[in-house]
Amino acid sequence: MDWKSQLEDTSGALATFRAARPETGAGFTALYRASMNEGAMSLREKELVALGIGISKQCVDCIGFHVQGAAKAGASRDDIADTISVAVVMGGGPAYMYGVKALEAFDQLIPHETSHSG
Secondary structure, three states: OOHHHHHHHHHHHHHHHHHHOHHHHHHHHHHHHHHOOOOOOOHHHHHHHHHHHHHHOOOHHHHHHHHHHHHHOOOOHHHHHHHHHHHHHHHHHHHHHHHHHHHHHHHHHOOOOOOOOO
8 A cells, every 4th residue: 555645645535525514624623633632641642542543443544644643743663563562452353454554654654764662
């Protein structure tokens, strides 16, 4: 899978939907911003939680966007791999398959990262 193309296509589809239903798009954006603020959990932690849920819910686009968000917030490749491990415990075989996609997404979307812990 080409993760950059996948997320570009999804972003285009989201823009089309937001033009058709701006209230829904604005509502989701407001919920996202309110939920992802720094608080008791850091943005990095919240992005990793969101990634784990995306894996367990088998949402390819969620995986890509939250891999990017987690990396931007300081998550390392090892953080992504740990998140995958927890998602596999909670989601079994399907989470394992989608977790592998998350690591692939990290390797494609964040090419300068190595396997150092963060």
